[in-house]
Amino acid sequence: MGKKGFIFLPGGFNSVIEELSKKYRIYAPVLKEKEGRFTDTDVVRYDFVNEVADIELEKKSDYSFKEILTPLSQTLFFFTENDVKEANVDEREVLVFLRSCDLNALKRLDQIYLKNGREEDYFYARIRDKVKFVLMGCAHSYEDCFCVDMGTNRADDLDFSFSVDYVDNKFRCQLKDEALSSIFENNALKEDDVTPMFVTENETRVKLPGEVPLSIFTSDMWDEYTARCIGCGRCNYVCPTCTCYTMQDVYYTDNGKVGERRRVNASCMVDGYTNVAGGGEYRKKHGDRMRFKTMHKIYDFRKRFGYNMCVGCGRCDTVCPEYISFSNIINKVTAKVEEVQNEN
Incomplete structure (x- = not known):
């Protein structure tokens, strides 16, 4: 009804x-x-x-x-030497x-x-x-x-x-x-x-993993994406649940003591995302970045909040210039988890 x-x-x-x-x-x-x-x-x-x-x-x-809720570049406030004004x-x-x-x-x-x-x-x-x-x-x-x-x-x-x-x-x-x-x-x-119309079946199917053993995080399965992924970040920008951002202080050329702070969308798949002071970078390989993104979407977020971060929209599969399929990655992770469990 x-x-x-x-x-x-x-x-x-x-x-x-x-x-x-x-x-x-x-x-x-x-x-x-x-x-x-x-x-x-x-x-x-x-x-x-x-x-x-x-x-x-x-x-x-x-x-x-x-982008309506989290603009690609969002001015948070303006500042001078003495004052701060929130952006309208x-x-x-x-x-x-x-x-x-x-x-x-x-x-x-x-x-x-x-x-x-x-x-x-x-x-x-x-x-x-x-x-x-x-x-x-x-x-x-x-x-x-x-x-x-x-x-x-x-x-x-x-x-x-x-x-x-x-x-x-x-x-x-x-x-x-x-x-x-x-x-x-x-x-x-x-x-x-x-009653709104809802989809009841998809041609693309995924099987989600339950508990993920630590060995998956160091598995050589991620080496494939070190070779294939080019780190363009397209998957992050089309994804409706990617929320990472960085902060930028922009100083005006006519007065270097006046400027604005911006929140700018960031991508965990591109170079520089994990850079730290002194020139270090935690995830240099594209495969390491793919592992981080994948585990966050189908495991880490769920461990914390009780449901998966990925919503299965498939946009990342569609937009990837290297034809990397996130749905395939999920199935590969699950298969690897089951393989480890069977060995034990």
Whole structure:
């Protein structure tokens, strides 16, 4: 049995978007023609939308929504010799369209920034508090997705304002946010019970390891990625749950005593990430970096918080220029764990 929902003709749902855009900055996946990795390829990434025609409803986004909450480069505050001024933040509310895997990724981001220690991350929280979400249903699995095995194919118990599915030239929406009732009622074709569409099986399958023995961390299985990985960091930047950043103090050329502090996204796969004073670097080999990332996504995070960090969106598999498959890595780790357990 579905929950309270509404059925819209395209024009009616477009009116909903137009009404919502008066209050919210609306972000959604948008098809960018001829803006992909090569001159003749397209890309789907997040951007502002003002009408339903702007939203890419069929294709999976190549990039996640996380730049809305954690910008690639974010000015935190400005400083002089004597004063510090916090950077302004756009006070308008935000509405973000995303799929189940990304809504599950939001849970991971909140865990890291809001529930990981005694204090919330202030600069994350001040943006997060202004954002609401729209769940985009998945009528089918996409290439490289393995969300079912990661348990992120559904989002029933997660927080979203309403869902949207495009079926037979009609939009089907389940409404959770009662504050939006009047907008929906005024533009709907009819009211009906609606259940968001969720994927129930993927072509790509993974088997997750349970306890991981220490020998896996020093296994020669990681040598393959020392040879194959080029350390470009693409996997980190498309991943919805990678949260690493670095700090930069930028001084102005006309006055070296005045500047700003920026939080800039970082990648555990690129050179320099583990550099320390004196020129040391803890993980020089690409295989060591792959081991670190993999264990964090499917083991270390789970040991601490009780669930896996990876949500199985498959974007890292899709974007890798060396065709390294993270789903294959997970299966290789599990096979190696079982091999060690059988030997013992």
